[in-house]
Amino acid sequence: MQAPGxxxxxxxxxxxxxxxxxxxxxxxxxxxxxxxxxxxxxxxPTESRLPYHIPLDxxxxxxxxxxxxxxxEAIDFQLLVRRLKAGVxxxxxxxxxxxxADLVVLWTDGDTAYFADAWSDQNxxxxxxxxxxxxxxxxxxxxxxxxxxxxRPFGTCDPKDYLIEDGTVHLVYGILEKPFQSLExxxxxxxxxxxxxxxxxxxxxxxxxxxxxxxxxxxxxxxxRIPSQETTYWCHVKELPKGFPRHHIVMYxxxxxxxxxxxxxxxxxxxxxxxxxxxPYFSGPCDSEKKPDNLNYCRxxxxxxxxxxxxxxxxEEAGLAFGxxxxxxxxxxxxxxxxxxxxxxxxxxxxxxxxxTPTLRRFDAGIMELGLVYTPVMAIPPQExxxxxxxxxxxxxxxxxxxxxxxxxxxxxxxxxxxxxKVVTMLxxxxxxxxxxxxDNHYSxxxxxxRMLKKVVSVHRGDVLITSCTYNTEDRKQATVGGFGIMEExxxxxxxxxxxxxxxxxxxxxxxxxxxxxxxxxxRFNGGxxxxxxxxxxxxxxxxxxxxxxxxxxxxxxxxxxxxxxxHCNKSWAVHFQGEWNLQPLPKxxxxxxxxxxxxxxxxxxxxASPAIISIxxxxx
Ligand SMILES: *[C@@H]1O[C@H](CO)[C@@H](O)[C@H](O)[C@H]1NC(C)=O
Ligand SMILES: *[C@@H]1O[C@H](CO)[C@@H](O)[C@H](O)[C@H]1NC(C)=O
Ligand SMILES: *[C@@H]1O[C@H](CO)[C@@H](O)[C@H](O)[C@H]1NC(C)=O
Numbered sequence: 001m002q003a004p005g006x007x008x009x010x011x012x013x014x015x016x017x018x019x020x021x022x023x024x025x026x027x028x029x030x031x032x033x034x035x036x037x038x039x040x041x042x043x044x045p046t047e048s049r050l051p052y053h054i055p056l057d058x059x060x061x062x063x064x065x066x067x068x069x070x071x072x073e074a075i076d077f078q079l080l081v082r083r084l085k086a087g088v089x090x091x092x093x094x095x096x097x098x099x100x101a102d103l104v105v106l107w108t109d110g111d112t113a114y115f116a117d118a119w120s121d122q123n124x125x126x127x128x129x130x131x132x133x134x135x136x137x138x139x140x141x142x143x144x145x146x147x148x149x150x151x152r153p154f155g156t157c158d159p160k161d162y163l164i165e166d167g168t169v170h171l172v173y174g175i176l177e178k179p180f181q182s183l184e185x186x187x188x189x190x191x192x193x194x195x196x197x198x199x200x201x202x203x204x205x206x207x208x209x210x211x212x213x214x215x216x217x218x219x220x221x222x223x224x225r226i227p228s229q230e231t232t233y234w235c236h237v238k239e240l241p242k243g244f245p246r247h248h249i250v251m252y253x254x255x256x257x258x259x260x261x262x263x264x265x266x267x268x269x270x271x272x273x274x275x276x277x278x279x280p281y282f283s284g285p286c287d288s289e290k291k292p293d294n295l296n297y298c299r300x301x302x303x304x305x306x307x308x309x310x311x312x313x314x315x316e317e318a319g320l321a322f323g324x325x326x327x328x329x330x331x332x333x334x335x336x337x338x339x340x341x342x343x344x345x346x347x348x349x350x351x352x353x354x355x356x357t358p359t360l361r362r363f364d365a366g367i368m369e370l371g372l373v374y375t376p377v378m379a380i381p382p383q384e385x386x387x388x389x390x391x392x393x394x395x396x397x398x399x400x401x402x403x404x405x406x407x408x409x410x411x412x413x414x415x416x417x418x419x420x421x422k423v424v425t426m427l428x429x430x431x432x433x434x435x436x437x438x439x440d441n442h443y444s445x446x447x448x449x450x451r452m453l454k455k456v457v458s459v460h461r462g463d464v465l466i467t468s469c470t471y472n473t474e475d476r477k478q479a480t481v482g483g484f485g486i487m488e489e490x491x492x493x494x495x496x497x498x499x500x501x502x503x504x505x506x507x508x509x510x511x512x513x514x515x516x517x518x519x520x521x522x523x524r525f526n527g528g529x530x531x532x533x534x535x536x537x538x539x540x541x542x543x544x545x546x547x548x549x550x551x552x553x554x555x556x557x558x559x560x561x562x563x564x565x566x567x568h569c570n571k572s573w574a575v576h577f578q579g580e581w582n583l584q585p586l587p588k589x590x591x592x593x594x595x596x597x598x599x600x601x602x603x604x605x606x607x608x609a610s611p612a613i614i615s616i617x618x619x620x621x
Contacts (some may be wrong), residue, residue: 021372050078054307056173056196058262058341062088063172064196072203073154075164076137081106082145087176088115089126089191092162095421096170097193099124099190102162103172104134104150106614109187110179115148116611117140119160124188131158131222132609139614147260154201157600162358167440168447183611197230197447203454208213208316210250211357217331219269220255220351222283226263226337228344231374233286235295236333237279238269240323248319248364251355252303253311257348264350265338266306266448272298272328281328286334298332301367301494303352304413306449315410317457318363318498322356364498366407370425371467371492373509375566376481376539380419380489380557381548382472387473389482389491389560393506394464394587397569400577401503406460411496412438413450417489419480420445422470425493426593429463433593437465438493450496459497464587465506479543482509503571504579511583514563515539522552 028069049067056062062082064443081088091103101120106113115136117129133156133394138149154164162169174193178185219238226232256264272279302322303312314320319436321327333351372378372391380387414423425437437457459465473480480489492507526547537545546552567581 010422026227029586035503038202042267050076052202052310054171055262056090056171057175057194058339060262061175062173064090064198066200068201068204072153075154075200076149076151079148079150080142080145080418080469081148084146085175085177086179087601089172089174089176089186089188089193091172092164092169093172094170095171095444095553096164096197098172098174098193101172101188101282102129102160105183105186106148107176107183108179109181111549113614114170114183114611115150115614116183117609118183120188126183126186126188128609128611129158129160130609131156131160133158133161136612136614153611155600162200164200165439165441166201167451168197168429168442168444170442170444171196171198174203195239195336196307197444197452198307199449199605200311203452205309205452205454207251207313210355211359213359214250214355214357215247215355217354218255218351219331219354220279220349221333221335222285223347223349226260226339226343226346226348227285228339228342229340230338230340230342232324232337232339234284234333234335234337235286235288235291236283236335237281237292237295238331238333239279239281240329240331240577242329242613244323244329246321246324246327246360247356247358248360249322249356250319250361251311251313252305252554253353253355254305254309254350255353256350260348260350261418262347263337263339263346264307264344265336265446266304266334267335267350268305268351269303269352269354270332270334271300271302272330272332273300273323273324274328276328276330289537295332298328298330301413302331303354303451304448304450305352306447309440309449312411312450312452314361314365314406317361317496318365318410319357319361320365321360321500351572363498364500365496365498366504368495368497368503369492369505369507370495371466371469371507372482372490373489373507373566373618374483374490375509375546376483376488376543377509377512378489378491378560379539379543380473380480380554381546382473382476382478383554384423384471384473386470387557388468388470389489390466390468391491392508392565392567392587394565394567394569394584395464396507396579396584397567398459398463398465398543399461400579401501401506401569402459402461403460403499406458407497407499409453409457409495409497410466411452413451413494413496414443415448415490415492415494416443416445416469416471417486418445419471419473419476419489420469421472423467423491423493424588425465425467425495427457427459427463428589429460431590433586433589433591434463436593437495439597450494456530460591465591466587467491479540479542479546479548481540502571503569504572505568510545510560510564510566510582511564514537514559518559519546521555524553554578 050065065078087107093101424439
């Protein structure tokens with residue numbers, strides 16, 4: 001290799017793609033690339049320092065790796081740009097739109113290359129951020145492409161910046177194909193932009209060691225051809241061997257066929273109900289007419305993985321039981337292929353590898369459903385931007401159903417349908433908000449994974465668990481009612497906990513009688529006209545004929561805020577615990593949890609912000 005800064009021979013560059021890109025835009029871009037090439041020094045960061053990876057675009061040009069320092073409250077990002085053209089944009093926004101995004105931009109004006117912390121306004125125009133919070137650490141050319149290493153605190157106290165929180169983060173990226181005279185000249189609406197969802201703040205917990213007698217089982221697609229359509233849900237039936245005894249699953253990990261990393265979006269393994277003693281073999285699209293009907297009943301989650309997630313480990317003292325009497329021999333693998341470029345002829349054998357042991361651990365892990373019952377009595381008016389519905393697991397239920405020592409929640413999977421935007425479950429003890437079980441302020445129904453909690457949450461007898469979901473129905477003309485349909489809504493938190501109890505479902509819904517009072521009231525204000533004159537209107541029909549104005553919206557919200565609930569404190573297969581569960585008062589919450597005060601990082605340079613010039617001199621030190 002020649003001395004940095006003196007290297008001007010394209011022939012010495014290993015990657016032909018850069019050569020192609022450069023020749024397309026002539027000497028201006030060539031100068032830009034030479035500068036970058038010259039700027040590289042130091043060794044490539046190793047896998048162990050940046051343990052998390054995700055491809056950003058479907059073609060695989062951009063790849064993000066990162067690590068987290070909880071002590072510094074900062075993330076180190078490494079962006080690999082294969083086949084660099086004239087620059088890239090990378091950043092975050094509330095729901096992944098290129099507008100109103102917090103960005104870093106690498107661009108060139110033809111002579112000089114720049115790197116800056118920037119933001120896009122509501123029209124997509126880019127502006128330099130007066131406060132530069134992304135710190136460029138290194139620029140490096142590797143045989144794979146250009147590598148940018150930079151750091152960002154979780155929170156910056158800059159109103160133009162995105163606050164990196166627990167839960168889903170919508171990453172946005174864009175590719176600059178030509179030089180721009182200035183940062184302000186860039187408008188995201190003219191660029192190739194995209195988004196990728198990821199959990200950036202992975203919990204910092206060591207993985208427990210696997211027992212010595214661990215076996216593995218792969219549940220994967222049998223070298224299928226991924227359909228050339230944007231969205232496919234593939235269903236595959238797996239039968240456990242006859243007489244397969246009870247085991248504990250202690251870990252599972254994704255198996256993603258090489259080359260398909262950008263296509264396999266998420267995968268889940270479901271157990272069929274124990275009484276289902278025969279399921280015909282099937283491997284095909286889940287909406288196929290050939291799919292056996294009873295596969296729909298196989299919906300008890302055994303394992304779940306989504307893009308960007310790593311292996312899932314059970315806590316040392318617990319495992320998820322499968323096999324043996326009282327459990328079905330049939331499992332259903334479901335793979336969501338996301339193929340936006342409609343690639344053809346791509347073969348795939350992705351799936352999930354289970355690690356299980358015959359030496360049962362001390363506790364069986366269990367899964368409990370919190371939130372709202374699937375019923376139309378819980379509804380969201382149309383054209384709402386952030387309507388909240390809340391489901392309760394009351395003190396009477398936890399008092400009755402939990403063991404004296406309580407339970408320990410270690411993981412959680414949040415679930416809503418298409419209108420869901422935020423989900424949170426709060427633990428309330430003695431009337432006080434005590435601890436957040438799980439929260440996602442940027443929840444997306446397209447990104448559901450089982451997430452380990454950063455800290456195990458213990459639930460005592462008499463505690464209350466309150467799950468709230470925020471919905472956006474701006475694009476809907478009719479009320480959205482609760483239910484199973486994709487255009488109906490759910491509000492669920494599947495919590496993974498131990499020791500397993502009989503309590504499988506602790507959910508609520510507003511009392512149906514009080515809801516009728518709402519319809520009567522709306523009728524009276526509506527000039528006495530019955531909302532629906534049909535003899536026995538269904539609840540969805542009643543909701544469909546409510547005139548939605550600020551009055552009816554406020555009354556419905558108020559009703560959900562005070563009316564008694566009917567509790568579902570149930571064992572498996574819809575059997576409830578003994579007790580009175582109708583017309584239960586809403587749990588009282590007398591004090592709220594204090595929101596953490598944001599940590600503002602010390603300002604590094606008080607001088608007016610300017611882009612970093614990626615130059616030979618500066619980087620040679
Ligand atoms: C994160 O990665 C950076 C860059 O490779 C490295 O300097 C740092 O030590 C890493 N931090 C942690 C907590 O691993
Ligand atoms: C950016 O592009 C959008 C859509 O083409 C346009 O409405 C907007 O005015 C542009 N902004 C600027 C500053 O050019
Ligand atoms: C809970 O159990 C009751 C009584 O068996 C049943 O009517 C109800 O449907 C169950 N709830 C759910 C959500 O399964």
